[in-house]
Amino acid sequence: MIKIFNIFSIIILFSIIGCSIFESETTDLEPIEGNILFTINFDSTEIVPSHAGFLLLMKTEKIYSCCNFEIKTFMTTNKNTINIKLRGIYFPDICATALGPARSRIPLNISNGEYELIFNYEENSDKYILSIDERNIDVTKVDTSFTVYKIFNNSF
Structure with a gap:
């Protein structure tokens, strides 16, 4: 009985290792078309209030x-620099048809x-200054080509 369990465990282990399902999320990315819209929000919806914080929300124009x-x-x-590397668009196997x-x-x-917020995609690099205090979240454009700061209307 133990031999059968060990053989079965080895077969499952090799099946998991050889399975491409875990790689597809990082290797099968489509290029980003058009601009990326983003905003910074305070997230007070966390279950544990001590873990509430800020969220960077992004969406494609497309x-x-x-x-x-x-x-x-x-x-x-790194200190007061936030660097976001955009890698591409992931199309999951199951489509939510909307x-x-x-x-x-x-x-x-x-x-x-105050933070330097940098977005990188392929050869492009966009820079903003993000300032946060007790009352405001302010984003100032420095150099942009593919990102747009926008305050969303409850769209997330």
């Missing part, structure tokens, strides 16, 4: 045939202060 497409990103921070933009929601572990 409307897709499925409303669950995602903008895949990679974020790094029109909509591709979206991304990134929690920002930041507090009040």
